[in-house]
Amino acid sequence: MPELRKDPITGRWVIIATDRARRPSDFSHEPEKVKSGGFCPFCYGNETKTPPEILAYRGNGEGPNTPGWTVRVVPNKFPALGIEGDLGRQGDGLFDKMNGVGAHEVIIETPEHSKTLAQLPNKQVEDILWAFRDRMVDLKKDRRFRYILIFKNHGEAGGASLEHPHSQLIALPIVPKRVREEVDGAKQYYQLKERCIFCDMIRQEMESKIRVVNENTDFLTIEPYAPRFPFETWILPKSHESSFENSQTHTYENLAKSIRDLLMRVEKVLVSPAYNMVIHTSPLFEAGNDHYHWHIEMMPRLTRIAGFEWGTGFYINPTPPEEAAQYLREAEV
């Protein structure tokens, strides 16, 4: 069973994932290559090579774990957290720990091995978003969980270990520290002004336009004012909503458009970089609040993170967001 441990000084939780690689010789000194060609467990016909599917959208009326699906969700074969058991919270002198209880799932985004998210039809990206939502709605019923994180690692430098397009979902028994910080920061602002800070930001950005990349009826795509990384980009719903899974039906279609639009611009301007994309949404027991505003953060992996950043959480970004926005805005897609 993996273990959750809390750093007593900062309150940061860490998963000690004992089921994964761990000996000194297990750390390869070469960056791991994303397999090109060869066997892929996410392609049609290999459905039995993954753990049995949790959810799949398929139009052909065939049974589970067979080809014909368009989006497929399976448990991660090497989960960072285990789904069985209770939390078993306990102390160890000064220290706190609990069992690594949680869900770790893989959303296989398409049967097409070599496509990128930007190259998929809009309906397909929308279906991926519906799959995210379906899984969140289901996992929310499990009262052990406090937060559901959905993220995508694209490309080797982004940490993807398989080439076939996929996202991941992790349900956690705690609210991670960075999420807590973001939600509490927004809450403080609300207590002071009785306005959502994200709504205020959207208003200011739409007026000044200098950091806007694109927009549609429901979503605004911007370079944030204080980005940690060059070309870090956020997609924000224009209407206040604290939780991704509670969005209006029509928003998923427009979110799919915004995501594809952004990724096409990024592929063009930065020549198909590796990236990470994360859905920031409310902790599970705090849904439906007035202060937090769910959104997506996308970070291309262009620079190395080194000692300075680890030591301080203080980032050096060589690209002003106003310039990054201009490049992305002017890209012809």
Add this chain to the structure above:
Amino acid sequence: MPELRKDPITGRWVIIATDRARRPSDFSHEPEKVKSGGFCPFCYGNETKTPPEILAYRGNGEGPNTPGWTVRVVPNKFPALGIEGDLGRQGDGLFDKMNGVGAHEVIIETPEHSKTLAQLPNKQVEDILWAFRDRMVDLKKDRRFRYILIFKNHGEAGGASLEHPHSQLIALPIVPKRVREEVDGAKQYYQLKERCIFCDMIRQEMESKIRVVNENTDFLTIEPYAPRFPFETWILPKSHESSFENSQTHTYENLAKSIRDLLMRVEKVLVSPAYNMVIHTSPLFEAGNDHYHWHIEMMPRLTRIAGFEWGTGFYINPTPPEEAAQYLREAEV
């Protein structure tokens, strides 16, 4: 002039370093190679290829910016922050910014291009520590600064862009968020118990011994209870002291021993990995307090950091610190 910008939600500051690379084409798609052979601005005879030295230890009585030094400190040629000017704090609607005022220096650790820190004589490592201290004591006089960060990036994957052994110093006009968090976490514990949490941790670790790597009269080397990374290691002074630069004279000699001992073990067990090493010390205006305890954190770069970690500040670590400690403890050095 670089700009410091504050994320209004989390309060995280970012340096927008406009003097550095910034266009899309400036981001190479290949990881930058540490130059082996060829010209090195940190080697003897090339003293005029760096900005004029700020400090150097030399025994030969020669003038500045000539060979013969043992440790040499120069301004970073591509500084993330500029030393001139005032802070110019200002708002921009919702947002806050200030001028990127600060110091960014390079500590050239030895004239020997190909040596690693572990391979240097103890006296040489001790001199490097004295140079850190001398620079901190000098920069503390500048009332614009709130924090001095000293760190070392070793190896390509660690973010080092030059092979010649060196560390960096950055003096900042703000206290970075992660530092604030760590200091405040320790302060909260002190308010509750009237004991330093690091002193308590040292006591518990020395009793249980399972996470101890090594120790000498003044320092304890341990794998922390909740490490973010495999083989993350901390070196802690056994006596309470809140600031690195206020340590007793004899501690620098023993710290040099602890650093070399750790790096020799790491080179042996993990086959000379890239790593980052950071000195965690009190903010400048809070020196001499009872709650914070300066120390060193060393992180080998063995795993990739991906979307999950960025999204949450929540780390998956495949190596229990008890096992890592055993490997390092048993390494024959």
